[in-house]
Each structure stands twice: as C-alpha cells, then as structure tokens.
Amino acid sequence: MNIKGNAIIAQGGGPTAVINQSLAGAVIEMKKHKEITAIYGALHGVRGIIEENFLDLTNATQEHLEEVAQTPCAALLSTRDKPDQEYCEKIFQVFKKYNIRYFFYIGGNDSSDTVRLVNEYAQKEDYEFKAFHIPKTIDNDLVINDHTPGFGSAARFVAQAFMGVNLETKALDGIYIGIVMGRHAGFLTAASALGRRKEEDGPHLIYLPERSFNIDNFLQDVKSVYNKLGRCVIAVSEGIIDEDGAPIAAKLKTNVSRDSHGNIELAGGELGDMLTKIIKENLNIKRVRADTFGYLQRSFPGSISDTDQNEARLAGMAAVQFALMEEYQSGSVILDRVGEYEIHYTLTQLENIAAKTKHMPDEFINQEGNHITNAFIKYAEPLIGTDFKKIVSLNAPMVNKI
C-alpha cells in the first residue's frame, strides 16, 4: 500500500521553454491517483517551501494546465537557493506540518542535489516520504540521460539563430561571432551547426568548453576560413577555457562575481567584444560583429521544439508514476534513447545525478577541436523538433557576360 498524503511540486534554477510541460504532466498525472490528497505548488522553488508559499493545484483544470504548459519559464517561479542541512530541517518542519508525502522538483544538476539532500534528511528522520527529481536544463549536462528536457528547444533557437546569421554574412560578407550559453558543457554551442545544409554554410568554426582555447590557433582558423570564403561565422561557448582551465571570459574581468552555487558569472558582452577586437587588430578585417545570445536562448516563446515539449511532459508524468510504485522511494527520471529514436523514461538513484556534469563526448568533437562531427548531428537532430525551417538558396543559371 502506498503512502497517502499531500504532494508538493516546485521548479528550480534557470528557465527553459518547456519546464511547464513537466509541471503540467506531473500535476495532471497526480490528479489520477487517490493516494495524493492535495497538490501544492511551492512558489520560488525550495524557498517557497520554507516560506510556506504554496499554490493549491488540486483543482487546477487540465485546460488551464495545457495553456500554462505552452508558456516558457517556471510558472511556479524559481530560485537559486541551495539548501544546506539547516535549510533542509526547515523544509521538513514544513513538510510534516502540511503532511507532504510526495516531493517533485523540476531542475538541473544543482536542483537534483537539493532533492538528494532533502531526501537524505527524510530518511534520517524516518519520515515516510518520496522524493523525485524531474530533469530540466538547456545545458544538456545531466549524466546518464541521453539528453535533458529544455535542451531541444534551446538547441533549436541557437541553430535557427545561426541559420539566419549565416545567410546574413553570405549576403553582406564579414565575420560573425555568436556567444552561446553553456558554462561547462558545449552541447548548446554545438547545436549551432544543426541548421547547416552545405559545406559552405556557417558556423565554420565552433569552440567548446571541452577543448582549451588558444588565441593564436583561433586567429589562424579564422584567417583560413576568411581567405577561402570571404566570410566566417563562429560559434563560441561562454565557458571556453585556456590551457590551464581558466575561463577566458573571467580573465577579462577585474572583479569576478559568483552566483550562490559558486559559479563565475559570465554575463555581458565582454567575451564577444574581446574576440571581435582581437580579430580586427590581428587580421585587419573591418566588418566583425559579435552577439551574445543571452537569456533569449532559454526563454524565447516563438520557436519551441515539439519533441522537447512532448518529452518534458512525459518526464513529469513518469516521475509521478514512479512515485506511485511501491518499489521506488526516490530517484531521478532518466531519458534513455532506444533504437533510432525512441525515448524510454527510467529511474536512477539521486546520488547518480546530483552535482555531476556531463560533457560533450570526444566522438562529437572534431580532431582540430574547432568544430563538431556528424555523430553529434545525428545525435542532436531529432531533438530540435519536427517543423524545423530549412534554408533554400536561390538556384538559377548565371547570365553570360556580354
């Protein structure tokens, strides 16, 4: 017999375009099960738990949840809080008070660590309780998972952005640098290549945090492409590092600021502006432009992957289904690829996911460390959705000169 009591769901960390699909999936699934008496949504993640700010979702209609699911960014609002033991004790006081027996937390690897800490506390206190992590991150850096909900839509945005700037530089020449999110993992930067159709299409160069970035090699690469094509489109991860593993972006800053998880804040246009300056000064090329894609990558509502939406929904539903099975007490939902492209939802222990980072495997990065391989394209192409725009160049014979 399963535990009977109330359930709570919350969202943590940065937004994605499909995080509310997981929320809707979990809540719709919970409503089917009699063991769950009330469904609470904590506002601003774990912070909403200790502050006891809950929405009552028990009677939320499917129709309303479907509309919310289409909207990017945490509908329950989010937090960067990382609970320590004391924080966890506060969470439990609240859980006991409200008879919370099911805890679902949608988030990335920092959030899965939060679920692990909370769950460990419950076990120590012998509190009858189930805790599940629902994966979400545009960085695609959760271990074990084939990929994570949120990545497909962000990858779609980045790929389409580069399709556009590739056409722009083709029309007007010049060098273009796009700075893409992904502090430690290069998946999202690699996605810049997913809109390419021909060898001449950009991005012509891709720099990832998995390979050390050397300015001289970079200049040589750019020069080589520019001499050949008269233009060059470059995708650069915000997290590129030097040979000693130090972030290139942080080197530029006099005051390095860190977020509450200890991550260096890489915000702003400095990295792109510095690379622009280096190219202008060293290669004597006038038309050089850098854009930092920033928040748009993770929250743009105009172009969302339907595959990603569907998978985020199913991940949320799967977490609740696992929670209602007697054999599972806690865990993190895993997206597992089977065959050509089919996703199975399985479960792993929380400690297998918590605070671990997956990186781009070697087979996805070319020998020179300045582009991706076809293996990456094959891996990532199914994730960006079914109605992806294609580039069509004007195809007509040249007129003979008189």
Added chain:
Amino acid sequence: MNIKGNAIIAQGGGPTAVINQSLAGAVIEMKKHKEITAIYGALHGVRGIIEENFLDLTNATQEHLEEVAQTPCAALLSTRDKPDQEYCEKIFQVFKKYNIRYFFYIGGNDSSDTVRLVNEYAQKEDYEFKAFHIPKTIDNDLVINDHTPGFGSAARFVAQAFMGVNLETKALDGIYIGIVMGRHAGFLTAASALGRRKEEDGPHLIYLPERSFNIDNFLQDVKSVYNKLGRCVIAVSEGIIDEDGAPIAAKLKTNVSRDSHGNIELAGGELGDMLTKIIKENLNIKRVRADTFGYLQRSFPGSISDTDQNEARLAGMAAVQFALMEEYQSGSVILDRVGEYEIHYTLTQLENIAAKTKHMPDEFINQEGNHITNAFIKYAEPLIGTDFKKIVSLNAPMVNKI
C-alpha cells in the same frame, strides 16, 4: 504601348526575414508580362550590376521561388555600396549593353536613394527605362509608409524575446536590459511591449532615440520599478542619444567607426554592459543582466510574421504592376493603411522617400519619455502576425498557512 526589354531586380542593405517574399512576388509577377523578355537578378545589389554578375531568373519556377521566399536574408545577396554619379554611369553602360528596361531595387531609405540616382541618370541620358523601389527595412523608418515590410517580423522577434525575459525575471528576480536595433527610429524598440498582457509585465521601461536619455532619470526610473516589483525589464534602443543629440553608445568608444553611408557603427555589447555597470554601482542591485539582440532580430527564421510575409509579397508584385502601367515611369511602392486594418499599395515619387527618416510620432511615446502608449500598441499589433504566442500565468488559489 509599354517598353519591351529585360528586367533586373536586386536587393540592398541589411536583411529582413521577408525580403525574399518581395523578390518572389516581383519575379512571379514579371513572368506574367510579355513586355519583359528576360528577368535578371543582380548579385550583391548595385555592385552586381557594375560587375555584371546576374542570375537568370527567367525560367525560375514558382515552386522554387516559393521556397526561397520562406528563407530570410537577401537570396540575391546584398551590398552597402552607395552609388555616386560615376557609379551610376557604369550602371547605365551595363543596362544599355544588356537592354535592361526595368529596374527593381528592394531596400530601405539608402537603397531608395540609389534608385533615385540611377533613375535621374536615365532621364538625363534619355534612356527609355523604368525604375522602382520596393520598400524593406526592419527599422520601419521610411516616410509616407504606414509601415515597411520586414518590420513586422523583427517586431515579432523583439516582442517574443521580451515575453521570455519578462517571465525569466518574474521567476528569478533581477534587472534585465535588452538592447534593440534602430539607429534613429524607435519603432523596433517600442515593439518590445507587444507581448505584454498585464500591467506588471515587462518591459517596464522603454528608451527610444526620439527622446534624450538622461542617466539620472534612468536610474530614478529603474529604482522606482524595482522597489515596486522587485525586478525590472528594460528595452533600450541602440540609438539612444544624450541632450546634445550625441549617441550614448558612441560616447563610450575611443575610435568611432562609420559604415559607407556615414552611420556610426553601434555594434557590440558595450552599451548594455555600461548600463549594467551604472545600475550595479548606483542602485546596489546584484542581479543585473544586459543582452544585445544584434543580428538575430533581422534574420531569425524561426518566428516570422505571416502578415509581414504576405505584405512583402504584395509590395513586390505591386512594383511590377505599376511598372507595367503606362502612366508610371518610376516610383517607390507605399504601404497605406485603410480602415481598421487593410493595406493598399500605392506609389510615390522616389525623391519623397530617398534618404529620409521617419521617427516615432509623439502620440506613440508616453509623457515621461520612458514607455510607449496604447496608440502604438493599436498601430503595431496587426503587423506581428496571426499566431502570436500568448503568456499564460498559473492561476490557482494560495494555500492557507498553518
């Protein structure tokens, strides 16, 4: 009886998401008229004319043109060249040699000036010839036109970008600045407000080049919004100026670079980074982030306004239809709004458009000069397309605290 001969079409200036709709519209229309014997597409605008680099579009199929029309950025490639008298003479040598009797140039106000110069030369030489400008610019700054093809799609992108970052700051607090294109006209920056649904939705502040930007007032505005909502989303035009009319962005640069039209180059993230720094230092707020939207605004293929596509197509067709009427020898196609929302395509003399800039009218800007009015929303809303995403917040009762 109309002139019989060959036609040439070209594209100039920056890209838009729908510039190839105008190309497709014009070519498909030309194919219907016997007076036009061959249809040439000059590569890289006027530069392709003097270099005699033409694609032969006479036999381009409608099916292929329809595919190209869906692709952003000049399919015929573009140029920033601004012809002087000598350049025009070269153009005419080529036109005579190839028996070009119809000239269509898709572009903004710089391009319309090119058409004007070329046409004046033709008249001086008594060359039987028709020259038409097809409007295109994301800046929406062509006079007489209600709006210009290309603006609707760029406005859609900017509006959706701000819908996303509004939700992001709602979920995680903080201050967000988005730097939007538009050197002299604020229309595209104003479009940031088109996704708002509630009073609390961002952007909460909008700064346009039509009003002088004062740092102290800016800080006061930001502080006031932040104190009220705990967050603040700000849209800033790249072209904001100080009280003496000097661009704020250019003030930051030691070496001001200019393009071939004499415009100051405002590229890069400096403006956003400077405003971020000013807020952090003066208001003691930690979480401040700026993104410069850059090229994505004018070339993103993932979210294009269907209304804009349709109008760009009809503007291209209209230019050819006017050219085939005996009473018109030259002109610029005008988008004229009739009634609630119907667009009529009319014609004006080239000199009425050439090198003139339309600005946001006073009725579109609020009294304080830090936001837009409902009159702007009413004006711009029909342009961004019919399937615009809407924000749906999670609506549920709060749980009573125990």
